[in-house]
Amino acid sequence: MSNQAPSLQLSGGEQSRVVRERLYRYLLLLCASLTVVVTGSIIFTLAFDALQFFELVDPVAFFTGTTWITARDQFGVLPLVTGTLLVTGVAALVAIPVGVLAAIYLSEYASDRARSVLKPALEILAGVPTVVYGYLALIYLTPFLRTLGLDLGTFNVLSASIMVGVMVIPMVSSLSEDAMSAVPDSLRQGGFALGATKFQVSTSVVVPTAISGIFASFILALSRAIGETMVVVMAMGLRPRMLDLTSPTSSLQESGQTMTSAMVQAVTSDAGAASPTYKSMFALGLTLFAITFVMNYLSNWIAERHREEYN
Known part of the structure; x- marks a missing residue:
């Protein structure tokens, strides 16, 4: 018998x-x-229906027009573009500083126990329905800003922009924290060995090293802000107007409309499927898709250009 x-x-x-x-x-x-x-x-799909729209509306008038009144067949997209850019810009002023500072704390200062509680709690914001953010902006944020002395209408750009910024904070903080956590500890130890404080190491070593991932989080968060619909519909209103980007302070106090809310208005109107109003939804969607595609392409290009590899 074999023992094998x-x-x-x-x-x-x-x-x-x-x-x-x-x-x-x-x-x-x-x-x-x-x-x-x-x-x-x-x-x-977007291109096919957008071409049908451009058979009814002059593309030059669409991309250069300053009046968007579908009832009069005036389809100038610039008021919607400026409204979208203004909301996105103010949202970035809210989300980027708060998100990066939160990421620095989670990555460099928080204990493991605190991180295990704070990071999931912060990311819960990403799971809150956007209609809730819109309700909070309309019912609570706008009256609060009025108590600070701001002359705001019921629907205004400022409240919608702030709430959109709050909504995308988790994206900035989570992705930035992941990028900072990927920085090797040897770089931190090198900074401490040179006599740097923890704050100096965090801001002068960790953040510059993780800048490609941090910047990518900015682009992704802004792309999310550009595509937001419910918050701007509820808090910003549905009144397209040519906002003055050179004087955003006055524009922030007024109502406005973004490209996404105009798409919602077009699809929920009584216009027929073959009408220019209905077809404008696809032209707006294609334009918005092109903007977000360019932003994501730039994000990937910058991330690859400044990517750091460690052995």
């Missing part, structure tokens, strides 16, 4: 293993290709 224990064939036969690996490969390829197909389908 029989070997276990955990992976099966060679042919069976090759078949399984090919199956896994094709399955993963299918999943990866599905994202490309979905994106291409969205672009094709």
